[in-house]
Amino acid sequence: MLVVVGTVPDPAVPVLDAPVETTRGDLVVDGRALPPDRGTPALLAAAAATCAFLGLPAPHALLVGDEGLGHGSRELYRHLTEVLPGRACSVLAFHYLQPDVDWHNRVLMAAQAMAGPPELIADAGFMYAAKMSGFAGEYALFTPDAGELAFLADEAAPHPFYTRGFILQDENRVPELIERAYRNENAARCLLVKGRIDRIADRTGVLAEVAAPSVEAMEAMGGTGDTVTGMACALMASGLPAPRAAHLAAQANRYAGEAAAPTPASQIGELVPHIPQALERAMRELP
Amino acid sequence: MALGNLFKRKASGPRAKPRADRGLLVFEHTSEVIRAEKVLKASGREIRVMGPPPEIQKGCDLVVEFPLMEKLDILRTLDEAGIPPMESVPVTGPLLDPVNLFQVKDFGDHLMVRAANMKLTVEKKTRTIVNVSGGGCPDVPYIAARLIGRTLDEAPAPREIGHTLCGYALELAYEEMLRLCSS
Numbered sequence: 001m002l003v004v005v006g007t008v009p010d011p012a013v014p015v016l017d018a019p020v021e022t023t024r025g026d027l028v029v030d031g032r033a034l035p036p037d038r039g040t041p042a043l044l045a046a047a048a049a050t051c052a053f054l055g056l057p058a059p060h061a062l063l064v065g066d067e068g069l070g071h072g073s074r075e076l077y078r079h080l081t082e083v084l085p086g087r088a089c090s091v092l093a094f095h096y097l098q099p100d101v102d103w104h105n106r107v108l109m110a111a112q113a114m115a116g117p118p119e120l121i122a123d124a125g126f127m128y129a130a131k132m133s134g135f136a137g138e139y140a141l142f143t144p145d146a147g148e149l150a151f152l153a154d155e156a157a158p159h160p161f162y163t164r165g166f167i168l169q170d171e172n173r174v175p176e177l178i179e180r181a182y183r184n185e186n187a188a189r190c191l192l193v194k195g196r197i198d199r200i201a202d203r204t205g206v207l208a209e210v211a212a213p214s215v216e217a218m219e220a221m222g223g224t225g226d227t228v229t230g231m232a233c234a235l236m237a238s239g240l241p242a243p244r245a246a247h248l249a250a251q252a253n254r255y256a257g258e259a260a261a262p263t264p265a266s267q268i269g270e271l272v273p274h275i276p277q278a279l280e281r282a283m284r285e286l287p
Numbered sequence: 288m289a290l291g292n293l294f295k296r297k298a299s300g301p302r303a304k305p306r307a308d309r310g311l312l313v314f315e316h317t318s319e320v321i322r323a324e325k326v327l328k329a330s331g332r333e334i335r336v337m338g339p340p341p342e343i344q345k346g347c348d349l350v351v352e353f354p355l356m357e358k359l360d361i362l363r364t365l366d367e368a369g370i371p372p373m374e375s376v377p378v379t380g381p382l383l384d385p386v387n388l389f390q391v392k393d394f395g396d397h398l399m400v401r402a403a404n405m406k407l408t409v410e411k412k413t414r415t416i417v418n419v420s421g422g423g424c425p426d427v428p429y430i431a432a433r434l435i436g437r438t439l440d441e442a443p444a445p446r447e448i449g450h451t452l453c454g455y456a457l458e459l460a461y462e463e464m465l466r467l468c469s470s
Contacts, residue, residue: 007425007428008428009425009426009428009429009431009432037428037432038419038427038428038431039425039427039428040428066425067425067426067429067450068360068424068425068426068427068429068430068449068450068451068454069357069360069426069450070354070356070357070425070450072425073425096423096424096425096427096428097425098356098424098425098451099308099356099423099424100308100354100356101306101307101308123423124422124423124424125356125423125424125425125453126423127423128423129308132307132308133307145404145421147401147403147404147421148404148423151404156379156380156383157377157380157383158307158308158310158355158377158378158379158380158383159308159355159356159377159452159453160386160403160404160423160456161385161386161403161404161452161453161455161456162377162380162383162384162385162386163383163384163386163388163403164383164384216394217394219392219399219406219420220392220394220397220399220406220408220417220418220420221418221420222418222419222420222421222431223420224420225420225421263396263397264394264396264397264399264408264417264418265397265408265410265417265418267418
């Protein structure tokens with residue numbers, strides 16, 4: 001089973017700890033409708049669509065409201081340290097959360113006390129904390145974009161907001177930055193680097209690249225990184241190793257984008273309905 | 288991996304990075320440090336006063352350590368109190384500069400500006416913000432929901448409603464977009 005941890009942009013939402021339901025395209029967690037327009041709800045919508053396509057149980061969501069002050073995130077971190085050691089799942093994914101190294105380490109220990117323990121995935125704010133903690137290698141998959149890869153590669157950077165002159169966010173330097181991130185022990189065991197060319201990599205270098213179809217408008221759309229991560233999470237929950245899951249997710253995200261025919265003003269909700277067909281095509285075509 | 292293994296690795300494996308998510312506020316005078324400490328503690332923030340590292344010593348012998356991710360919100364609080372710091376820098380890399388590299392992409396009808404990990408896209412004809420993308424701090428979806436669908440003139444600046452470093456990066460993209468759309 002897949003468990004997804006993240007936030008929604010409404011500080012009034014308390015900690016939610018419930019399976020995801022999808023009703024006529026709407027995402028519902030513990031009775032609350034969550035528009036899958038960006039962030040963790042977009043990831044959950046893609047993951048739920050993928051789980052349904054694969055015949056897996058719906059993802060379980062651990063969510064809280066947080067508008068950026070970190071109060072909700074810390075409340076959820078506390079809840080995780082209490083409940084995770086008594087839970088079991090195959091994949092545990094962390095997403096939009098206020099980066100906090102101390103809480104990260106406590107949550108990581110709780111996750112590693114789970115039965116199994118599960119494969120760990122980190123994206124967005126929790127990936128920032130995972131890198132800063134020095135425990136990036138405990139994770140099966142990170143899903144950075146080019147700017148976030150520069151942050152992983154820069155051993156001194158505490159956040160992608162800071163950079164140094166020698167690390168430019170130049171996609172042509174992605175393989176070099178991947179190598180640097182691994183050399184400094186700041187990468188998960190597998191990386192899915194999202195960009196003009198999506199690259200799947202591990203410590204040995206780039207394993208696969210996905211460059212077509214190229215849907216230019218997707219670069220501007222909020223949530224396209226969330227949908228690709230959501231698909232990868234669900235594919236890993238089906239038992240696929242991280243590199244294979246990341247490769248399929250990257251390809252399927254492009255197919256879904258092509259089918260949605262977006263403009264730079266399109267919203268991510270338009271892409272989600274195309275995920276099942278996109279996955280079917282990617283799984284058929286990729287060896 | 289078992290719980291104990293994490294402790295073991297922590298002791299001998301990857302470098303522990305304590306306080307990697309902390310920043311330092313540098314002030315001109317010690318009296319401002321004391322006032323800033325009072326204001327920030329009164330607002331419930333986890334801060335502490337300490338001596339500065341040699342790289343950023345500027346005549347003041349005290350700095351305020353704060354949660355770096357909450358930089359935008361903390362700077363706004365200090366501004367409102369009339370005690371803006373001279374500088375705010377990461378603890379682990381006090382000489383790191385904020386990102387100053389913008390990437391601009393012209394889609395024809397739309398223009399996208401990227402600053403660090405944040406992207407802002409505007410429809411040129413109407414100056415309407417149509418997308419916000421990137422980032423990982425929880426205020427990004429919060430800000431996005433308030434910007435998308437509004438024009439550059441109607442929308443609140445990210446610095447007014449954001450709280451984090453991602454919000455700060457989006458503010459830079461927003462300011463660059465304003466500059467590009469007014470030239």
